[in-house]
Amino acid sequence: MEFTRRKDAFVLGIVGSTVLTISVFLFGGSLLIKGADQISYISSIMIAPSFLIVLCCILFVKNEQKRLWIVLSIVFGIIYAVYCMVNYYLQLTFVRVNDMMLNEEIIKAFRFVPGSALFAQDMLGYSFLCISCLFLFPAFKDGVLEKYIRIGLIINGIMFLDFGQTVVDLNLYN
Numbered sequence: 569m570e571f572t573r574r575k576d577a578f579v580l581g582i583v584g585s586t587v588l589t590i591s592v593f594l595f596g597g598s599l600l601i602k603g604a605d606q607i608s609y610i611s612s613i614m615i616a617p618s619f620l621i622v623l624c625c626i627l628f629v630k631n632e633q634k635r636l637w638i639v640l641s642i643v644f645g646i647i648y649a650v651y652c653m654v655n656y657y658l659q660l661t662f663v664r665v666n667d668m669m670l671n672e673e674i675i676k677a678f679r680f681v682p683g684s685a686l687f688a689q690d691m692l693g694y695s696f697l698c699i700s701c702l703f704l705f706p707a708f709k710d711g712v713l714e715k716y717i718r719i720g721l722i723i724n725g726i727m728f729l730d731f732g733q734t735v736v737d738l739n740l741y742n
Contacts, residue, residue, distance in 0.1 A: 574629055581625030588618035605680075606664070609656040616649035619697070626707065634707040641704035644696045651693030655686045698728035 594611035598604040623645050627638045663678050680686055702725035708714040 577625040577628035581622055584618045584621035584625060587614060588622060591615045591618060609659045612656045613653055616653050620645050620649055630707050637703050637706045641700045644700035644703060648693045648696040648700060651689055655690045658686065695728055698725050701725040
């Protein structure tokens with residue numbers, strides 16, 4: 569039974585990783601195309617759940633001694649997913665459609681632009697993604713491939729300092 573569960577987790581992890589990679593490349597490509605906001609938001613919505621799928625699969629594939637770090641990573645990954653997915657969903661529905669025919673000044677407050685509340689929420693979400701990566705890196709210590717995965721997770725986690733600087737730059741304490 570354990571072997572089947574690990575095998576299923578491995579296969580699902582490959583699928584999740586593939587969806588995650590495609591979504592990241594779609595997001596990156598959409599940034600190069602003027603007016604491709606919808607592609608950007610849809611691909612971003614796909615990044616969060618595929619990231620969580622990969623984390624859950626890692627939990628079932630790795631040995632028991634590393635599971636605490638993976639569970640902590642999942643906790644912060646869930647926070648990231650909620651903050652960011654809500655933002656992108658609001659951009660695709662509330663902001664883009666504006667069924668309530670709200671004044672443009674009201675909608676402007678919800679647009680995804682630096683300085684807006686939803687941009688700040690997105691930065692907070694990605695701060696939790698960085699923390700998730702910092703908790704995940706101790707789970708990767710075996711072999712050459714895991715060394716590179718570990719380095720990538722540390723680099724991604726260190727970006728938390730940049731997102732934290734964004735909060736400081738907003739002068740929230742003045």
